[in-house]
Every structure is written in structure tokens, then in C-alpha cells.
Amino acid sequence: MKKYQVVGIGNAMVDILAHVEDDFLAKHGVEKGIMQLIDTDRAAELYGVMGPAMEISGGSAANTIAGMAALGMRVAYVSKVKDDQLGGIFSHDIKAQGADFDTPLAASDHPAETGRCMVLVTPDGERSMNTYLGVSEFLSPDDIDVGIMADAEWIYLEGYRFDGPDSHAAFAKAITACKGAGGKVSLTLSDPFCVERHRDAFLTMIRADVDLLFCNEHELMSLYQTDDLSIAMALGAADVDILACTVGERGAYITQGGEEVHAPAAAMHVEDATGAGDLFAAGFLYGLTSGRDYLTCGRMGCVAAGEIIGHIGARPEADLMDMFAAEGLV
Amino acid sequence: MKKYQVVGIGNAMVDILAHVEDDFLAKHGVEKGIMQLIDTDRAAELYGVMGPAMEISGGSAANTIAGMAALGMRVAYVSKVKDDQLGGIFSHDIKAQGADFDTPLAASDHPAETGRCMVLVTPDGERSMNTYLGVSEFLSPDDIDVGIMADAEWIYLEGYRFDGPDSHAAFAKAITACKGAGGKVSLTLSDPFCVERHRDAFLTMIRADVDLLFCNEHELMSLYQTDDLSIAMALGAADVDILACTVGERGAYITQGGEEVHAPAAAMHVEDATGAGDLFAAGFLYGLTSGRDYLTCGRMGCVAAGEIIGHIGARPEADLMDMFAAEGLV
Numbered sequence: 001m002k003k004y005q006v007v008g009i010g011n012a013m014v015d016i017l018a019h020v021e022d023d024f025l026a027k028h029g030v031e032k033g034i035m036q037l038i039d040t041d042r043a044a045e046l047y048g049v050m051g052p053a054m055e056i057s058g059g060s061a062a063n064t065i066a067g068m069a070a071l072g073m074r075v076a077y078v079s080k081v082k083d084d085q086l087g088g089i090f091s092h093d094i095k096a097q098g099a100d101f102d103t104p105l106a107a108s109d110h111p112a113e114t115g116r117c118m119v120l121v122t123p124d125g126e127r128s129m130n131t132y133l134g135v136s137e138f139l140s141p142d143d144i145d146v147g148i149m150a151d152a153e154w155i156y157l158e159g160y161r162f163d164g165p166d167s168h169a170a171f172a173k174a175i176t177a178c179k180g181a182g183g184k185v186s187l188t189l190s191d192p193f194c195v196e197r198h199r200d201a202f203l204t205m206i207r208a209d210v211d212l213l214f215c216n217e218h219e220l221m222s223l224y225q226t227d228d229l230s231i232a233m234a235l236g237a238a239d240v241d242i243l244a245c246t247v248g249e250r251g252a253y254i255t256q257g258g259e260e261v262h263a264p265a266a267a268m269h270v271e272d273a274t275g276a277g278d279l280f281a282a283g284f285l286y287g288l289t290s291g292r293d294y295l296t297c298g299r300m301g302c303v304a305a306g307e308i309i310g311h312i313g314a315r316p317e318a319d320l321m322d323m324f325a326a327e328g329l330v
Numbered sequence: 331m332k333k334y335q336v337v338g339i340g341n342a343m344v345d346i347l348a349h350v351e352d353d354f355l356a357k358h359g360v361e362k363g364i365m366q367l368i369d370t371d372r373a374a375e376l377y378g379v380m381g382p383a384m385e386i387s388g389g390s391a392a393n394t395i396a397g398m399a400a401l402g403m404r405v406a407y408v409s410k411v412k413d414d415q416l417g418g419i420f421s422h423d424i425k426a427q428g429a430d431f432d433t434p435l436a437a438s439d440h441p442a443e444t445g446r447c448m449v450l451v452t453p454d455g456e457r458s459m460n461t462y463l464g465v466s467e468f469l470s471p472d473d474i475d476v477g478i479m480a481d482a483e484w485i486y487l488e489g490y491r492f493d494g495p496d497s498h499a500a501f502a503k504a505i506t507a508c509k510g511a512g513g514k515v516s517l518t519l520s521d522p523f524c525v526e527r528h529r530d531a532f533l534t535m536i537r538a539d540v541d542l543l544f545c546n547e548h549e550l551m552s553l554y555q556t557d558d559l560s561i562a563m564a565l566g567a568a569d570v571d572i573l574a575c576t577v578g579e580r581g582a583y584i585t586q587g588g589e590e591v592h593a594p595a596a597a598m599h600v601e602d603a604t605g606a607g608d609l610f611a612a613g614f615l616y617g618l619t620s621g622r623d624y625l626t627c628g629r630m631g632c633v634a635a636g637e638i639i640g641h642i643g644a645r646p647e648a649d650l651m652d653m654f655a656a657e658g659l660v
Contacts, residue, residue: 019647052396052423052645055385066382085415085443093382113415315382317349 002183003151004100005074005289009144009174010061010158011136012079013117014086015274017312018053020120025128030120035129035191037163038118043132046118055086056313057093058117059136060190061158063275063314067282067304069098070316073289076100076148078174080139083107086114087135093315103143106135125270125309133163140166141173149177153289154212156281159190159219162198175209186212188281189219196222203239212242212288214281220245233260242288244298246280251302254284254294263298266306266327275314279304283320287329300329332513333481334430335404335619339474339504340391340488341466342409343447344416345604347642348383350450355458360450365459365521367493373462376448385416386643387423388447389466390520391488393605393644397612397634399428400646403619406430406478408504410469413437416444417465423645433473436465455600455639463493470496471503479507483619484542486611489520489549492528505539516542518611519549526552533569542572542618544611550575563590572618574628576610581632584614584624593628596636596657605644609634613650617659626659633657 025032028049038046057066065077077094081087083105094101106112115134119127139161149155155178161167175185187202187210189195195202202223206213213236215223220232229247236243237255246252251265283304287297303323304316311317324330355362358379368376387396395407407424411417413435424431436442445464449457469491479485485508491497505515517532517540519525525532532553536543543566545553550562559577566573567585576582581595613634617627633653634646641647654660 047422051426052387053419053426054643055419057382089383089385092377096381096383313384 002153003074004076004148004153006065006068006154006156006285007076007078007148007152008061008065008156008158009078009161009171010059011115011133011160012062012081012090013059013115013131013136014090015056015058015117015119015314016047016053017056017119017121017272018050020050020122022122025120025122030128030130032122032128033126034193035131035160038130038132040132043118043130046130050118050120054312055089056315057090058274058314060160060188060278061156062094063278064156064281065099066094066097066315067279067320068286071282071286071320073286078103078143078148080106080135080143081114082110082112082135084114086116090114097315106138110135112137119274121272121274121312125273127272127274137164138166139164139170141169144170144173146173146177149174150181150183152178152183154184154186154285156285157185157187159188159194159202162194162201168201171205179209184211185209186214186285188277189213189215189223192218192222195219199223206239210240212244213240214244214277214284216246216248216277242294244284244301246277246305252280252298254298256294261295261298263295263302266303268306268310270309272312273309275308276305278314279308279316296329299327300324303327303329332483333404334406334478334483336395336398336484336486336615337406337408337478337482338391338395338486338488339408339491339501340389341445341463341490342392342411342420343389343445343461343466344420345386345388345447345449345644346377346383347386347449347451347602348380350380350452352452355450355452360458360460362452362458363456364523365461365490368460368462370462373448373460376460380448380450384642385419386645387420388604388644390490390518390608391486392424393608394486394611395429396424396427396645397609397650398616401612401616401650403616408433408473408478410436410465410473411444412440412442412465414444416446420444427645436468440465442467449604451602451604451642455603457602457604467494468496469494469500471499474500474503474507476503476507479504480511480513482508482513484514484516484615486615487515487517489518489524489532492524492531498531501535509539514541515539516544516615518607519543519545519553522548522552525549529553536569540570542574543570544574544607544614546576546578546607572624574614574631576607576635582610582628584628586624591625591628593625593632596633598636598640600639602642603639605638606635608644609638609646629657630654630659633659
């Protein structure tokens with residue numbers, strides 16, 4: 001048995017969450033519903049005008065890993081935080097949830113700080129994310145412990161990491177180590193604009209190495225440059241073994257081996273959409289690594305996503321296993 | 331017109347909030363429902379065993395000032411944070427709420443960090459607080475701007491500050507400046523064990539200078555060393571002009587000039603009791619500074635307290651003025 005069921009690699013973030021009205025977004029140049037990368041000056045400017053906030057550990061793949069840890073899975077996370085207060089908070093929270101997290105810290109004299117994401121939640125529950133990558137940008141191949149990757153049934157790669165200078169090389173090192181030991185590779189596309197920035201690199205990796213692709217409809221259509229989801233699904237299904245595409249309130253479609261199943265969304269009030277995709281992946285991977293069929297995997301993903309959108313923050317608060325049980329999934 | 335309606339002085343804290351079961355408290359030596367002062371070693375130990383958390387600006391008087399700022403009052407806060415990430419978060423949140431906060435920062439080479447409070451919330455909504463004072467302990471008379479104190483209709487002093495080495499002298503300086511310019515002095519007893527530690531100093535200040543005393547029944551009975559609330563109320567009423575004593579789910583009693591009124595508690599689900607007393611004071615002072623009678627002041631206090639216990643964190647989320655309007659108070 002491998003030590004880890006899933007090892008995730010992503011950008012470590014502390015989310016700075018605040019409620020805003022829609023006109024705040026317009027006034028301050030924040031694009032609604034997507035992730036924008038911002039530099040230190042813009043981060044200071046935006047923080048200066050936003051209202052009181054709360055801080056909760058986030059980061060897309062980190063949320064997924066935390067969700068799997070909450071489900072009792074054997075998981076580890078790989079990312080870069082600094083030896084600063086926010087880095088301490090991030091490290092505490094993911095380890096306290098039960099994940100291993102041993103990536104070397106950026107030293108306290110590193111010019112950047114631990115990454116943070118200002119998440120502005122509008123009354124409709126939509127989140128608009130403004131990400132200061134900080135030291136998370138500097139994860140390098142040196143930070144990839146090949147022993148950990150070889151000891152993983154699955155690795156889970158965060159698309160947002162394509163934005164870092166050494167990230168492609170770091171991913172390649174992780175993939176080689178994982179696949180060389182018989183492990184499998186999953187990837188999340190993360191964001192349609194991230195896909196836009198790195199489409200060729202995404203496609204190259206997907207076609208060469210990815211066994212399981214997570215995405216939402218907008219990301220998938222961006223990847224294949226089409227506005228027809230069924231075309232994008234067909235192209236995706238040809239490129240990977242398993243394609244799991246969430247479609248918002250309609251749930252998710254999963255295709256594998258020429259068969260497509262539809263998992264309906266769990267009925268939930270949308271308080272804060274942050275982390276819905278991340279927790280879908282957590283629930284899906286729980287199902288997959290415990291031998292469930294793809295429909296059950298998809299339903300587990302939808303239930304986990306439903307939990308996370310019902311409250312502020314992208315780390316689970318309710319007992320996900322109890323929720324699976326209530327739906328007859330376990 | 332004075333620049334400020336209320337200026338608060340207290341310990342600046344970032345709350346680190348986590349849900350725990352009751353047996354966690356017993357296992358890790360945390361006394362339920364009160365505030366315990368802890369040192370850096372104990373803070374690290376407790377943080378190491380507690381689960382994932384979220385961070386929200388707190389601090390008792392700071393919560394009160396934030397509540398009044400949310401009600402549109404002219405308020406300022408005086409306290410010590412460091413030039414570190416948590417200090418930046420604290421400063422942002424209280425200023426973004428609309429309060430002035432210009433106390434000089436502790437330098438980045440100060441051996442202590444910005445204060446924090448690990449708030450462990452049990453399923454009954456009770457909060458058990460573990461406070462690392464950090465640099466907030468070192469607020470000195472030098473940090474008291476007499477111009478600000480002279481320009482305040484009321485100053486609001488946090489009882490927890492009696493624990494700091496220079497705090498009594500700092501309070502004395504603030505009181506002299508405020509009273510010398512015709513302002514009035516309010517004090518909150520904060521915590522029964524804090525009262526126990528500093529009973530003589532509390533009584534001396536109360537009898538000499540305090541016009542309005544906030545407390546709950548346990549604090550007041552501790553102050554006067556009696557287990558009979560009516561005796562404690564009578565003794566308190568003899569020592570101050572206005573006595574406002576909260577009594578949990580029974581609301582609050584206010585005595586002034588030989589008359590006592592009872593304000594019933596607002597009916598609310600208790601999610602997290604953190605900040606109930608702080609927001610009672612905010613609502614009460616809103617009423618007082620806008621010329622309401624004491625019953626209305628008390629009811630405003632109870633409505634504001636009811637808002638804060640309905641969610642995690644001790645800073646208001648709902649529109650308090652709307653809630654006052656719904657109760658026919660404005």
C-alpha cells in the first residue's frame with residue numbers, strides 16, 4: 001500500500017474574505033467571478049479600500065487536500081509558504097486537518113511574503129478572487145520530494161501553478177516520479193483565464209500525462225477554444241482517461257471509456273461559492289480511491305461541493321462522511 | 331461638538347477561532363467560558379493541538395468600538411499592535427469599519443508579536459478564551475494622546491487592560507485628560523477572574539472616576555465578593571452613576587439615580603457567544619450618546635449582543651441599525 005492516496009501540489013494561500021456589494025467590484029476594477037493575479041502594490045491598494053475581513057486558509061489544491069484529510073484519507077500537500085505569521089497559519093490549518101505538509105519554508109528574509117487571496121463575496125454568493133502569489137510562486141523542482149511522489153496513488157496538480165516560473169519543471173519532476181512508481185496524475189484546470197495564459201502547456205501535459213482531468217464548463221471550453229460544451233467534452237474525453245466537468249447548479253458530467261454519467265448538484269443555499277470546485281475534486285477522489293463507480297464519485301463530489309458553498313470559507317465545516325451517509329453514498 | 335463620541339482603550343487581539351468538543355477543553359486544561367492569560371510556550375502548545383481555525387479581528391473594547399463604528403458613530407480606538415502581519419490585519423479591520431486607530435506600532439524588532447486570542451467554541455456556543463497579550467501588554471502612558479482623550483464625550487476602558495504593567499498609569503492619564511475637558515468615563519469589568527486579580531485597583535478607579543460601569547452578573551458579584559446579585563447591584567449603584575449589568579439570556583439590568591430598568595434579551599440562536607458583552611456596550615453607548623432613555627439604551631445593547639452571538643466572530647455582520655429599526659428602537 002502506498003503511503004499516500006493523493007498528494008496535491010498548488011499555490012498556498014490564506015484567503016482574506018469580505019462581503020461586498022456588486023458596485024464595489026465595478027468601482028475598484030475587480031472582475032467578477034474569476035481569479036485575477038495582483039502584485040504587491042495592487043494588493044495594498046485593494047486591501048486599503050475593502051471592508052473588515054476574516055482570514056481562512058485557502059488555496060485551491062490545499063482546499064481539496066484538506067477536504068480529503070477531513071474524509072480520513074492519507075494525503076500530503078506540497079507548496080511554498082514563508083516563515084511568517086500567515087505561513088504559520090496556513091501550515092497549522094492544513095496539518096491540523098490531517099494532511100502532511102513538509103515543503104521547506106521560504107526564509108524569513110525572502111522579499112515576498114506568504115501568498116494571500118482577497119476573496120470578495122457578493123450578495124449572490126459569487127466570489128471574485130484577487131491573488132497575490134507571494135512566495136508560492138517560487139516553488140521549484142528542488143521542492144519536489146520524489147520519494148513522496150513515488151509513494152502516491154494519485155498526484156493532484158493545480159492549474160493555477162502554471163503561472164509560476166519554475167512550476168512546469170516542478171510538475172514534470174513530480175509526474176515522472178509518480179508515474180515511474182505506477183501512480184496516476186490528476187489535474188485541475190483552475191480558471192478559464194489561467195487556461196488562456198498557458199493553453200499549449202496545459203494541452204501538452206494533458207495529452208502526455210494526465211489520467212484524470214477536473215474542470216468546469218468555462219475552463220474546458222477555454223481549453224479547446226469552443227463555446228459548445230459537448231464539443232469540448234468530446235475533445236477532453238479523447239485526451240484523458242477520466243474527465244470530470246462541473247456545470248454549476250446542474251452538477252457534473254463524468255466521462256470515461258466512452259460512457260458519460262451525470263451527477264446532479266446537491267441542493268444547497270449558496271453563501272460563498274469559494275472552493276466549490278476544490279471540494280468537488282475532494283469528494284470525487286474519495287470515491288475513486290475507495291473503488292466507487294463514476295456516478296457515485298460524481299455524487300460525492302457534488303455533496304462535498306454543496307457543503308462548502310453553504311458557508312464562508314473553502315475548508316469543510318460539517319462532517320462530509322455524515323453527508324455522504326445521508327445521501328446513501330456510504 | 332467633540333470629535334469623538336467614544337474613544338476606547340483595550341488589548342488589540344486577533345481571534346483565532348475553532349470549534350471544539352467539550353472533552354478537548356478538559357484534555358488540554360482549558361477552563362470553559364472564561365479568559366485565561368497564556369504565555370508564548372502555552373500559546374504554541376495549544377495552537378499545536380487545536381484544529382483548523384479562522385482568524386477574525388477581536389479584542390473586547392475593539393469589538394465595542396467596531397460595533398459603534400458600524401452604527402455610524404464617531405469613534406477611535408487606542409491599543410498596541412506590532413508592525414507584523416497580524417498587526418496589519420487588526421489595523422485594517424478596525425479602520426475599515428470606520429474607527430480611527432493611530433496608536434504608534436510596536437517596532438518590528440520588539441520581542442513580542444501582535445496579541446492573539448485562541449477562542450475555542452463548544453457546541454453550546456460558549457467560548458473559552460486563551461489570550462497571548464503580546465505587545466498589547468505594553469501600552470504605556472506615552473501611547474495616550476491627551477488631545478484625543480480631551481476630544482471624547484466618553485472614554486471606554488477595558489478591564490482586561492488592568493493586566494498590563496503600565497496600564498494603570500495609562501488609564502489615569504486618559505481619565506485626567508478626558509474628565510478635564512468635561513468628558514465622561516465608562517469601564518467594563520471584562521472578566522470575573524480579571525476582577526479577582528485587580529479588585530482593589532478596579533474599586534479605586536470605579537469610586538473615583540467611573541460614570542458608567544458595564545459588567546455581567548459574575549463580574550459584578552466578583553467585584554463585591556458576594557454571591558447575591560441584588561446586593562452586588564446595590565453596591566454598584568452606590569459607586570457609579572449608571573450601572574449596566576448583563577444577565578445572559580435574561581437580558582440586562584440598568585440602574586441610574588435609584589431607578590432600575592430591565593431590558594429583555596433579544597431572541598437569537600447562540601452560535602458563538604464571543605463578543606456578546608462587547609456589543610451590548612456598543613448598542614448601549616449608541617443609545618446613550620443619542621439621548622435615549624435607559625430602557626432603550628439597554629434594549630439596543632441586547633439587540634446588538636443578539637446579532638453577534640448568532641455568528642462566528644465578535645464583529646458585526648448584519649446592519650445593526652436595521653435591527654434597531656425592526657425592534658422599533660429608531
